[in-house]
Amino acid sequence: MSVPPASDKTPVRAGWLLSMAWRDSRTYRRRLLLYMSSIILGTAALVSIRTLGDSMAAAIDVEAKALLGADLDINTRTAFSDSAEVFLRNLGGEQSRQSSFVSMVSFPRTDSSRLSNVRALEGAFPYYGVLETVPAAAAQSFKTDGTALVDDNLMIQHGVEVGDSIRVGMRTLEISGRLVSIPGETAAMSTIGPRVYIPMSELESTGLIQPGSRVTYRALFRFDDGVDADELAATHSADTAARWGMDWDTVRDRQAGLERSLGNLYRFLNLSGFIALILGSVGVASAIHTYVRRKRGTIAVLRCLGAEGRHTFAVYVIQAMAIGVIGSAIGAAVGYLVLGVLPVLIQDFVPFELVVGFTWLPLLQGMGLGLLMALLFALLPLLAIRDISPLLTLRSSVETPRRGNADPRRIVLIAVLVAGVVLFGISQTRVWLQGVGFAGGLICAFLLLTLVARSLITLARRIVPATWPYVWRQGLANLFRPDNQTVTMVVALGLGAFLITTLYLLQYSLVGHITQVGGDRQSNLVLFDIQPGQREDILASMRQNGLPVMQQTPVVSMRLAGLKGRTIAEVMADTTERVSRWPLRREYRSTYRAHLEDAETLLEGSLQPRADADGDSVLVSVEKGIADRLGLSIGDEVVFDVQGVPVKTTVGSVRAVDWQRMQPNFFMVFPEGVLEEAPQFHVVVTRIDDPQVSARFQRETVSRFPNVSLIDLSLILNTLNDILGKVSLIVRFMALFSVFTGVIVLVGVVTNSRYQRMQESVLLKTLGGSRNQILKIMTIEYLFLGAIGALTGVVLAFAATWILAVFVFNISYVPAYIPVLAVVGGIASITILVGMAASAGIYRQSPLEVLRAEI
Known part of the structure; x- marks a missing residue:
């Protein structure tokens, strides 16, 4: 050398x-x-x-x-007025119109129904990309032959085929094509809200567009190469937002x-x-x-x-x-x-x-x-x-x-x-x-796992009773042998357990929270878009089916017209104003009543039960979050545009609202005596425990009142489980990188300590130890390492999931104990199997071979 x-x-x-x-x-x-x-x-x-x-x-x-x-998408929550249509036509370019809303659709052949996203289309949209349908020709022909395109997943779920019928409101249309994909939309969106396309010419005959109906109206443009859509948006978006509530999307x-x-x-x-x-x-x-x-x-x-x-x-x-x-x-x-x-x-x-x-x-x-x-x-x-x-x-x-x-x-x-x-x-x-x-959290997790591992070594050294069987005492003593790898193994195993358990517990909490919302005698079925003339019939039908009316609420659509003595256009034009733009432009669904609901808590002021007869003093109750966004406090003036009629109000109270309850909640609550004559619809909330009664009632309601939509908690749970299942698959696939890396680290650690185990095995053999005793000692060591690492990771996962649930997702924390115990047992078992496999052949080593290796 x-x-x-x-x-x-x-x-x-x-x-x-x-x-x-x-x-x-x-x-x-x-x-x-x-x-x-x-x-x-x-x-x-x-x-x-x-x-x-x-x-x-x-x-x-x-x-x-x-x-x-x-090239440009202009949308609003109210139908385009004549003046708005003139403005849109003057923008030029090739144009299409689309009206979309959520409604129940039903399939007569299978006598089933589903809440869907219905879209009435007129024009050549999409100008870029294609509506992918089966057969392909249906993407264009449905606009002229009075048929419908139905989401492929929806057709599979309800067992219908091309050529069957779909009922949209009062209109029954033939299904001319399966809708496979839409430009700019993901496949996951069909799970959340399956899409149904109908011709614009058939929209009126459905009878679904009623006063107060929640409809999104879109004007879609394709321009020549010389037209800059972004420049048009920059020039006109602020003015059109204030005049017509238009949002521009380029x-x-x-x-x-x-x-x-x-x-x-x-x-x-x-x-x-x-x-x-x-x-x-x-x-x-x-x-x-x-x-x-x-x-x-x-x-x-x-x-x-x-x-x-x-x-x-x-x-x-x-x-x-x-x-x-x-x-x-x-x-x-x-x-x-x-x-x-x-x-x-x-x-x-x-x-x-x-x-x-x-x-x-x-x-x-x-x-x-x-x-x-x-x-x-x-x-x-x-x-x-x-x-x-x-x-x-x-x-x-x-x-x-x-x-x-x-x-x-x-x-x-x-x-x-x-x-x-x-x-x-x-x-x-x-x-x-x-x-x-994230790096700080990961470093803290490493430090905590290291602290636990070192504490384990200290405890194993100090508190193991002398009365325990020898194999248990020796197995625990191995945790603090010279050149031990206890810290590394606990960190690797604990981090793997932490990742797996956090992902599972978070999904469990999300689903469990929705389940809790519908539990404890809370409502689990909401009927909305009920027209004033239908309300009594709906209530009578509920009484016949023995269903409780837990809440019935009128809903009136409106927009902000003025704030603290200034028009909304003036507020939006003021660059020094710190008010968020979103609440200024949005459409508000408000109600009127003389009381608070159980999901509401009065924070400031007092609720006005009924407005004065002359209507000069209207005290509106504002939800705290929107009040903070708009910079409102008690006594501030707010003017609403109630479908063309200005209504002047004063902030009389501020409320906290539990938005997680399955019932209608509102940003603005008016006193009685103001909005009764305004165009409106009603929402009714009930609870049905029997799934068969629920299915029968929903079928009857959709059949008698096609414009009424129903939201079932079971539908929300199924949709959430479907989406979370897909997301979890991605998450778990990526987590496998960390888990497999942890296994590799485990194998490496066991291999690194193989020589020490070989020396120990030879010494025990020399002193009369049997093969069975040596295997038990190693098994006990790996059992403690795997169990302690997994338990520590699980405890960290419980803490992390609680933080994510409460502070990120704003939901109640729903722990799961039995599946987590399975994680601990599984990781401990894997540790034992990997450790024993990597230590195979140690007992067969002779003392002479070990001595030669030392020499």
Whole structure:
């Protein structure tokens, strides 16, 4: 073995460092391959997700116009007036009109019904992209032959075919085509609200457009190349919003909105890869720590032969870099294999066909991040190399590295490591606050898991009763053996349990919250769009079916016309005004009554039961959230445009509303004696416990009152479960990267401690221990490691889910205990199986072989 001279003036040749790193790894290459596998999955996740993100961004640019289907979309909640139609025609271009609303549709052949999104269309829209139908000709022919296009999923659910009939309001139409896809809309939208297209010429005959009906009216444009839709929107949107309540949506607006929504999905997927890579890097650090301890003798010999600490340090840094480079390269290849599955999983949530292509940038980014994180984590245990003394060759049993906890190099490296994790988190989320928060949360989870592991070691050392059977005492004693890997194993297992359990508990809480909303004798069926002349008949039908009337409420549509003595146009034109634009332009569904409902709490002022006879003093009650957005307080003046009639009011009270209750809630509540003569519809709320009675009542109601729509809690639950099921599939698929990485780290940790277990096994055999005893000792050790890691992860998951449920989703926290116990048992079992498999053959080792290995 040749080494360079010890003099500082003689530089070390790079060739010697490389050849020494290669020669030194000869007997450990198989184990080094296991070490590098820890970062393969993390790098694979990063490469696949970043490539997917680039492909989505490119597709949004290419499909920008098809996402909107037009150059310009102008929509409003009220029918276009004559003056508005004149304005729209003067904009020029080719135009289409669409009216959309939610209504019950029924299928006579199967005697079934479903709340659907009905759209009446006139014109050649979509101008970009196509309505994909089966047969294809139906996409155009339905507009002229008086037929309907029905969502494919809706037809499958109700067992109808092309040629059958669909009843929309008072009109029965033939189904001429299955609606497969719509430009700019995802497949998941058909689950939430299945779409039904009818010709505009058939809309009036349905009888569904009644006073107070909630309809969205759209004017859709295609312009010549010389017309800039964004410039038109910038010029006219503010004025038309104030005059007619119009919202303008251009291709650029739709593109920006889609980028924001897909950006959330992209950030989540990125964070999944982030966790996998960090966990893999921890595995690398643990493996390098064990590797360096085994190499202390070799390093001491090199120091005796003249190599300096920095020389030996460089040799093992090269090996760590090789692990990172090769592992990242393999991970990149695996990442492109993953791209065969990931786009399929998220296709339902993307409003265009997702085609993934090869690009160099995400490949290099993923490999670079994988190498960087692996190297940063590996440097921490490698620092010990610089402190290994040549005297270690003579007194290896007592010589330890001369390094304290306050080693400046170690402190600096830890600071760099933390900063790297934070910067990595920011790069993944692309929002610095989210990145810092996520990285901070992950660091806290690591610290908590580490604290639990160290506490476990302390407890195992101090409180194990001497009366316990020997195999139990020895199995627990193994948790604090020299060179134990207890901390690493608890961190790896705990993080995997934390991810899996958090995802499950969050879905369980979302579904459980909806179930609770309909429980405890709360309402579970809402009937809306009831016209004044139908109300008594509806109530009579409910009495015949023995159904309680839990709430009946009139609803009146209106808009804001003035605020604190100024018109809405003046408020919106005032750039110094901090009032949010959304509540100024929206349509308000308000009611009138003399009392508060059980979902409301009076915060300020008093509720006026009935307005004065002269109508000069109308005190309206405002919901707190909208009051804050509009900057309203007690005594402020608010003028409403009630379908063309100005109504002047004063804020008389402020209410808190529980929006999660399944009943009609309102931003504005008027006193009685003001809105009775205004165009309105009614909402009735009831509860039906028997599913058969509910189905029969809904069929009868839709048959007698086609314009009345019903919202059933069971429909909400089924829809939520369907959507969450699809989302959970994506989430769990990405979580598998972290779980599999944890398993690989577990295998690596067990393999690293194999020599210590071999020594222990030989010693026990020499002292008369049986094979059965040794296996029991190892099983108990792995049982405690798996159970403690899983339990800690589960406790963290309970805490994280509670925070997400209460502070992010604003829902009640619904814990699930039995499934979580299954997670703990499953992880403990996996730990035992993996540990025993990786320790196979230990008992067969003879004492002589172990002694020779030591020599």
